[in-house]
Amino acid sequence: MELLVNGHATYCYTGGKALDAAKPTVVFIHGVLNDHSVWILQSRWFANHGWNVLAVDLPGHCKSAGAPPASVEDAAQFVIALLDTAGVDKAVLVGHSFGSLIALEAAARAPGRVTHLAMVGTAYPMVVSPALLDGALNDPQRAIAMVNNFSHSMMAPPPSSLGPGTWLHGSSRALMRRVLASNREANVFHIGFKACNDYANGDAAMASVQCPVLFLLGDADQMTPPRATKSLVAKARHGQVVTVQAGHALMSEAPDAVLFALRDFASQPLA
DSSP states (O other): OEEEETTEEEEEEOTTOOOOTTSOEEEEEOOTTOOGGGGHHHHHHHHTTTOEEEEEOOTTSTTOOSOOOSSHHHHHHHHHHHHHHHTOSSEEEEEETHHHHHHHHHHHHOGGGEEEEEEESOOSSOOOOHHHHHHHHHOHHHHHHHHHHHHOSSSSOOTTTTOTTOOHHHHHHHHHHHHHHTOSSSOHHHHHHHHHHHOOOHHHHHHHOOSOEEEEEETTOSSSOGGGGHHHHHHOTTEEEEEESOOSOHHHHSHHHHHHHHHHHHTSOOO
């Protein structure tokens, strides 16, 4: 599905379903050098079980035009504009890594429009090492290899994922290379990492969030280790923590566990 957001074509995967105002909506937001496809299992399940799905390509990424957001705050405003364009009054926001900070900031800026906030593979502050920041800018292929080494806790997923023989490192590396190559005018890798590293409003944003918050974490995550969520968890009014056996690439390493946690959380009635 293509929408015109802030004057630019924006791609959202909907699971092949038309938006229905009578259904609840879930918005999936990807991380740095990813696109909507990282949510493929989870977005398809929701689309086929009574939900509107908007799994977005952020601006400047793959199928979406426009300048890539240079800050978490800019990206959050884009998400709010996406809801406006789609005619969605309220939504569940689900974000991974960079996307989790975007979802957090959007929920803080528009608390009346976010019913549930799921932060997957998150941390705050989301510090990016100088080596990765420099690599993303000056040697992105090397940095992609580094990120993949840090992001995965296993070489191949269990059969319930993409099937026997699937190579997580290879498929993730190929996706990141494709996303990087999709924008010839801007380095979305470095821009995204810098936005994560520069974001300083996490504590204040969480204090403004009114809805339930799910912290969905990988127990072997080296990019955003579970201990790095403590300050956010402490500030969440209605927070819960679910930890799964995975690294930072939770959606591919533990697809069923991630799906079930999101399903159960998004279905919780509001207090």
